[in-house]
Amino acid sequence: MQSLSDRLFQANSLFSPYAVPHGGGLGRAFPESEDRTRFPFQRDRDRIIHTQAFRRLKHKTQVFVSGLPAVALAKAGHGDHYRTRITHTLEVAQISRDIARTLGLNEDLAEAIALAHDLGHTPFGHAGEEAMNACMQSCGRMFEHNDQSLRIVTLLEDRSANYRGLNLSKEILEGLMKHRPSPRAAGLRSASRALSLEAQLVNLADEIAYTAHDTDDGLRAGLFTLKQVRETKLGFLAAEKSMERKTELRGAIVDLLVTDLYTETDMLLEKHAVSSLEDVYASQHDLVSFSETMTKDLSELPTFLWNHLYKSDAVQVQAKQGQRVIRDLFSAYLKTPPEKVLELQQKTGGALEEAIKDYIAGMTDPYALQMHTLIV
Ligand code: MG
Numbered sequence: 185m186q187s188l189s190d191r192l193f194q195a196n197s198l199f200s201p202y203a204v205p206h207g208g209g210l211g212r213a214f215p216e217s218e219d220r221t222r223f224p225f226q227r228d229r230d231r232i233i234h235t236q237a238f239r240r241l242k243h244k245t246q247v248f249v250s251g252l253p254a255v256a257l258a259k260a261g262h263g264d265h266y267r268t269r270i271t272h273t274l275e276v277a278q279i280s281r282d283i284a285r286t287l288g289l290n291e292d293l294a295e296a297i298a299l300a301h302d303l304g305h306t307p308f309g310h311a312g313e314e315a316m317n318a319c320m321q322s323c324g325r326m327f328e329h330n331d332q333s334l335r336i337v338t339l340l341e342d343r344s345a346n347y348r349g350l351n352l353s354k355e356i357l358e359g360l361m362k363h364r365p366s367p368r369a370a371g372l373r374s375a376s377r378a379l380s381l382e383a384q385l386v387n388l389a390d391e392i393a394y395t396a397h398d399t400d401d402g403l404r405a406g407l408f409t410l411k412q413v414r415e416t417k418l419g420f421l422a423a424e425k426s427m428e429r430k431t432e433l434r435g436a437i438v439d440l441l442v443t444d445l446y447t448e449t450d451m452l453l454e455k456h457a458v459s460s461l462e463d464v465y466a467s468q469h470d471l472v473s474f475s476e477t478m479t480k481d482l483s484e485l486p487t488f489l490w491n492h493l494y495k496s497d498a499v500q501v502q503a504k505q506g507q508r509v510i511r512d513l514f515s516a517y518l519k520t521p522p523e524k525v526l527e528l529q530q531k532t533g534g535a536l537e538e539a540i541k542d543y544i545a546g547m548t549d550p551y552a553l554q555m556h557t558l559i560v
Contacts, residue, residue: 192223200288202453202464204380208293209461210354213338214347224353229296231350235341236546237303243548244269245309245506247398247499265404267397269309273302275397279389283442284382287449287472294382294389296352297359301386304332306545307552308506310494315507316545319514323537330362332545339532340542359383377465384472388445395482396437398489403433407499408492416488417481444478506549509556513544516559 186194196205206223219227232238246267267275277298284294306312306329317327334357338349358379399419402408410433413419418440426436449472452458456469464471474482493499517525517540529539547555 188218188220188223195223198288199290201460202381202458203289204293204355204382204461206290206292208353208355210358212351212353214351216351223292225290225292225296225356228350228352228356229292229299231343231352232296232300232303232337234343235303235336235350237336237341238270238273238299240546240548241270241273241302241305242268243550244305244307245312245502245549246272246394247309247401247493266401269302269305272393272397273299275393276301276386276390279392279438279442280386283385283389283445283472286442286446287381287385289382289385293355293359293380294386296356297383297386298389300333300337300352300356300360301390302329302333303336304329304334304545306332306510307547307549308503308510311503312506312510315510316514316541319511320537320541323535325535325537325541327541327545330360332542334360335542336546340528340546355380355382359386362387378467380461381464381472384470385445388441388472388474391482392438392441392445395441395485395489396434398493399437399485400432400434402489402493405498407496408488412492413488416484418478418485419488421481441474441478441482444474445472448473448475448478506552509552510544512559513552513555514540517543 192206196207199205206225208224212224218224222230246269277295280294280298281291283289284291306316306327308315313327313329320327336349337352337360338357341350342348343350358377359382361379362383395418399413403410403413410423413433414423418437422433422436422440425440426433429436452469452471452473456463456467456471458464458467458471473479518537521529521536521540522543525536525539525543528542529536532539532542544552
């Protein structure tokens with residue numbers, strides 16, 4: 185077997201000069217000795233996969249709530265084929281790896297960020313997040329899922345007696361901060377350092393994945409037709425491509441978006457004379473991006489999905505029920521905190537409402553519904 189340092193040298197030599205090399209450079213909050221066989225970002229990925237928060241993603245809503253009765257879904261077929269938060273996450277990780285590999289970037293870093301990017305989601309999807317944010321705002325606080333993802337990997341998950349959280353490489357934590365420094369993130373990321381290309385590409389892979397699979401799920405549920413999708417620019421181009429290739433629409437959407445991303449990103453890296461990781465960190469511009477035309481074409485599809493999918497009766501009925509569950513649990517636990525909440529509060533040393541938020545946000549859809557039956 186080759187030594188780790190030989191493998192590290194070999195693997196890094198395959199990267200573009202602006203990739204984050206294996207071994208990173210920013211380190212971990214709690215210094216650890218190197219693993220004998222895995223590079224640091226590969227260890228990070230494995231730690232993320234083995235968390236409880238990751239396993240719970242399988243029963244968290246992406247768009248459709250599997251645990252609630254819904255006439256439209258019953259009519260449309262078996263609910264098992266709709267995306268959940270975990271299959272969404274796996275699709276984002278797959279697209280991220282492909283983009284990273286093609287651009288000569290660090291696949292393992294991109295994959296680890298992708299696998300952790302939605303850990304902080306509440307039950308019941310974005311509707312759940314809105315309800316949780318409203319509950320927290322009534323206590324003068326806030327909730328945002330990216331911030332919660334960071335809280336999970338830096339505080340709530342346990343794996344060692346030496347430190348809190350997972351002690352991930354700082355490159356992963358920065359990647360989870362996405363667009364803006366949150367109150368929790370402010371101390372972690374240097375204000376002057378931009379996101380790595382690996383972190384930037386995961387943000388777009390997320391957008392590519394949900395645009396493609398939400399269109400697929402919406403068609404499956406019969407909430408709109410292919411003819412309607414074709415009325416959007418991207419939908420039209422993808423439908424043409426899918427006919428030409430004789431393959432599914434979802435893949436054609438992904439193909440169009442990643443192909444555009446490659447051309448635009450190459451152009452931007454050249455335009456801004458990016459030739460090292462330092463250049464990336466110092467850049468004031470988004471360097472991984474869709475072209476202006478594609479950004480415009482792409483923007484029609486989310487609007488279409490918003491009107492036909494997210495705002496559809498089938499999804500809204502579930503969303504409203506989910507929001508009620510979160511509100512009811514929150515106010516019941518404020519009056520009488522259950523044992524689990526008190527344990528969390530003791531562990532994190534924060535306010536009661538923070539611990540209630542951590543507990544409820546961590547729940548799966550069916551678990552939240554089950555807990556709701558105990559309080560009403
Ligand atoms: Mg996502």
